[in-house]
Amino acid sequence: MSGSVTIVGIGPGKDALITPEVQTAIAQATDVVGYIPYVERIPARDGLTKHASDNRVEIDRSRHALEMATEGKRVVVVSSGDPGVFAMAAAVLEAVEHGEAHWRDLDIQVLPGITAMLAASAACGAPLGHDFCAINLSDNMKPWSLIEKRLRLAAEADFAMAFYNPRSKSRPEGFGKALKTLRDACGDDRPMIFARNVSRPDQAIKIVPLTEVTEDMADMRTVVLLGSSQTRIIERDGAPLVYTPRSVAG
Amino acid sequence: MSGSVTIVGIGPGKDALITPEVQTAIAQATDVVGYIPYVERIPARDGLTKHASDNRVEIDRSRHALEMATEGKRVVVVSSGDPGVFAMAAAVLEAVEHGEAHWRDLDIQVLPGITAMLAASAACGAPLGHDFCAINLSDNMKPWSLIEKRLRLAAEADFAMAFYNPRSKSRPEGFGKALKTLRDACGDDRPMIFARNVSRPDQAIKIVPLTEVTEDMADMRTVVLLGSSQTRIIERDGAPLVYTPRSVAG
The missing domain is CATH 3.40.1010.10 (Tetrapyrrole methylase, N-terminal domain)
Known part of the structure; x- marks a missing residue:
């Protein structure tokens, strides 16, 4: 054999x-x-x-x-x-x-x-419905400067974004630094989505305007999504739906 | 009901x-x-x-x-x-x-x-194994200038990339334009992967250095991946394995 x-x-x-x-x-x-x-x-x-x-x-x-x-x-x-x-x-x-x-x-x-970002996206609608990127926020295996550079360029490209490993006990400060960079680079109030224990019985989805996010909203069991400048929220009686439209005006 | x-x-x-x-x-x-x-x-x-x-x-x-x-x-x-x-x-x-x-x-x-890019990635190893982005190359629903801007910024961020809808009969020229932009922005010979009919019995995977790619390698049944500057090819008797390492030196 x-x-x-x-x-x-x-x-x-x-x-x-x-x-x-x-x-x-x-x-x-x-x-x-x-x-x-x-x-x-x-x-x-x-x-x-x-x-x-x-x-x-x-x-x-x-x-x-x-x-x-x-x-x-x-x-x-x-x-x-x-x-x-x-x-x-x-x-x-x-x-x-x-x-x-x-x-x-x-x-x-x-x-x-x-993968977690697509389960998270599905759980709240379709925030990754247009061009997007996926970034690992842990600086265990790459320098923080590279993460920061990628966040700035991703914002400039107006990608929706998915963040893996946003925060851990051994790296409590990275997510706060990332938030500062993203607020500065995005300059608006697009929704950030925190999907904790996604697809499990205790799944918890939070949709928070970027300016109101606090760094303790993320941990190692959370995948974090961020809309592009085009991302929309549909309010309704139940949980809101978030999606990024398929088209961008010329 | x-x-x-x-x-x-x-x-x-x-x-x-x-x-x-x-x-x-x-x-x-x-x-x-x-x-x-x-x-x-x-x-x-x-x-x-x-x-x-x-x-x-x-x-x-x-x-x-x-x-x-x-x-x-x-x-x-x-x-x-x-x-x-x-x-x-x-x-x-x-x-x-x-x-x-x-x-x-x-x-x-x-x-x-x-999603097709993850099936394509699995079919040849793990080319999306580090930070990456996904871009729809069709300009039916967004201006070509935005696609070009995203390609340039994605290359500058050194993302691995996945391209959906690379080329169709009604848009035969877009993929060639994208290639020109990517060659100019990447400036190296990283591998591009063409995954046609991925996961079907007639699946075909081609791994081609970026400088040798021709635009007819893509069609609407193909998802295209591009490595980052760090992406590696493992040569062996069978089909080579392609992967992007998890770490980037500081």
Whole structure:
């Protein structure tokens, strides 16, 4: 039997957002590898060994997956959301590029999933309905100056924006700095959307004008969206709907 | 019975990419509305009426869906990919905002799907593995000058990029103009990825250095990705793997 590494996305939380393709890969796996809370979402069964590891060991975890595949195992690497968006696919490929030459011959596949920003967007309407960008606000792996530059250019391009990893206990100040940059660069009161625990039973969506946002509205379980200058809010009796129109006047 | 409008994404082509949440919504619908080839993907059954319409009538189609929901129907509006990414969710909400006041009281939901750029990214590795943007290259609904401005700013921000609707029979020249702008703004030979019919049996992935791209490589069935300046190609016996590393040196 020849081994394989399949890097899958299990969506942002709700099992009904896991694609059948990913369910099949998990059903056929001999080993599942990933960050503890994501591996916990995979049901135990005979013939499946679970290998849960902590955050920030993505390269070690990737090497472990590649080693097991070399031994003939069918390894599934689980990511939350989509594996290609700030998740495990890039980590595994980084390990392949800099690792053992024979790892390149392995059967390596990436299976897409529902990424948090699109689940968040759907939960409040269609704020990413026109051109948009996705930025990881953590400065663990890139300099803050680059994040700031990207925020300013994204505002100038009038993209709607999605922010992953907006704020953590070890980085309490980044989101406040990002807000200052965005307020300055956008210069208006477009809506910012905080989607916490998106698609889970305790999902909470807040829509807040950019000038009224406070930095404690975000944490690591929140994905944050920001409208473009064109984004509209439809008020109604229930939760408002937010969308960015498909067209921009010439 | 009170009606509803549920705007769903059926992914880029393969049924195994349709989420169970969307499958359930389709199974409970009385009416399905959408562009002809997407409605064709929904299996016929008793109790389900299909309403297929041509391209470019998104607002009429949306109003029709809202009218049927007002009459008590459970209407599903189908989009390819994700309904919130250059698809029907923004169109329906535009119709709600400018339409009958009572449409705001309807049960309106958006259910996310696998959008083409993430299926394309997965098919070749993880080229969108770091900060990225998504741009619709059609100038049917925005001026070309805005597209060009966004391309230049996205290159300056060093985003990886995804391009929807790169080229059509009625707009044969736009993609060539975009290429010229991108070559000038990027100034390097980063990989461009052409993913045609992504996730379908006839899926074709081409990875081409930006300087060697010709405009006929794209059509309306292709989603185009462009790496950032950091994007890497892992050569091997099979198809190469492309990824954008998670980190940028300080």
